[in-house]
Amino acid sequence: MTDWIDIGTLADIPQRGARTVQIGGETDIAVFRTGDDQVFALINECPHKKGPLSQGIVHGHSVACPLHNWNIALASGEALGPDKGCTPTVAVRQEDGRIFIARPEPARAAA
Numbered sequence: 001m002t003d004w005i006d007i008g009t010l011a012d013i014p015q016r017g018a019r020t021v022q023i024g025g026e027t028d029i030a031v032f033r034t035g036d037d038q039v040f041a042l043i044n045e046c047p048h049k050k051g052p053l054s055q056g057i058v059h060g061h062s063v064a065c066p067l068h069n070w071n072i073a074l075a076s077g078e079a080l081g082p083d084k085g086c087t088p089t090v091a092v093r094q095e096d097g098r099i100f101i102a103r104p105e106p107a108r109a110a111a
Helices: 106-110
Strands: 004-009 017-023 027-033 039-043 057-059 062-064 071-073 092-095 098-102
Touching (some): 027 098, 039 092
Antiparallel strands (some): 004 098, 057 062, 092 098
16 A cells, blocks of 8 residues: 655646655655646656756756756656666655655665
C-alpha cells in the first residue's frame, strides 16, 4: 500500500520550476511543475554528479542539471541525448486541488 504525503497545492510550485520536499530527514524530493501545469517528482540528484535537479531549468517535460547541463526527462528520470543514467522517479497524484507524492521506498531512495 502506498503511503501518500500531502505537499500542498499546484500554486505552491513555481510554473516551470521546482520545490524540494525532505522525506524522513534524509531524502530530498524535487517536485516539478511544467509550463502546462503537469507535476512530476524525482529524487533530487542528477545521475551524473548528483547535482540538485531542483535548481535546474525546466523546459518542456525535462530539467537541465545546474552542474553540467545534463537533460533529465521528468516522467522517467532518464538522461536524454548522448548522456546515460537515470534518476529515480516518485509517484505524484493530484486530488481535490492538493498534490500528493508517494513516500519513496528506502532502497529506491538510496539508489
